Amino acid sequence: MAVYTHLTTEEIGQLLQHYDVGELRSAKGIAEGVSNSNWIVETTAARFILTIYEERTEREGLPFFLGLLDHLSAKGSPVPRTIHDRDGAAFREVRGKPVALIEYLPGVSLSHPDAAQAEAVGRALAQLHLDAADFAGRRANTLGPAQWQDMLHDCGDAQLAAIDAALAEAVERHLAPIVREWPQGLPSGIIHADLFPDNVLTLGQDVTGLIDFYFACDGMYAYDLAVTHAAWSFDAHGEYRAQIGAALLAGYHAVRPVSEEERAALPLLARGAAMRFIATRAHDWIHTPPDALVVRKDPMDFVRRLEFYTACGEDVFTLRDQA
Structure with missing residues (x-):
């Protein structure tokens, strides 16, 4: 989450008049994240x-994203509902941009999870996959291998090297093999695709919220x-x-068993996951406006994870303890 578009208190108050949510008390911008502009809004x-x-x-x-929230929430997943306006619309428009009001869920994001919390997240992810299986909406992945290539080409070697000399070298060495070897035909359905710790809310060992479904x-x-796995x-x-x-891995496998074909592909998929976040973080690092209320994220964090998965992926994803 972040703030790129700055709204006044008056604008937020006027927007809320279209909903049955009471009167505005306060609104605070959220700096974390990189994709959309977000506020915590308190009403009466x-x-x-x-x-x-x-x-x-x-x-x-947006009909896909917001409909998915409602579908998963109705299934009992810890996912926030979309708040529809008095006309039943899931989103409105402010300053020429779409805007939605989403249920606030209790809990905190973890900066240093323990094993029990990580297992709970694995279970929640697997249950999300099962609960979304009968969702009617469909959406292609707009941040797949072809898009990583386009983003990194748009960044250019010189700008990548300006972030870190090792960044351009890692992209040059790893991108083409990942794209060339990318697996096909594995079990598929609706995925979250961005389940970082700041997109999971917990209370103690319990997962109370899975949020930010916009990928x-x-x-x-x-x-x-x-x-x-790469995020946590x-x-x-x-x-x-x-x-x-x-x-x-154990938590996920306990709810939705991982097939041998999936297990064999996980080292490559983890390298691809690292490359996906290298691409988007590098692109955002270069293109984020200087006045945006947003914390830029270092793509080198995922270069190091890419190198780890390249060296150790086969050992990491053995699933020996989960068999």
């Missing part, structure tokens, strides 16, 4: 998340597991936390 009735959808979230995808799409379940299994210094990685 409850607390909500207000989101303005920026360039990367396509308007035509959700049709994709390989094992790729979603690899993305989540490393500490702030980039060191692999073996207990966390193993617990996350």
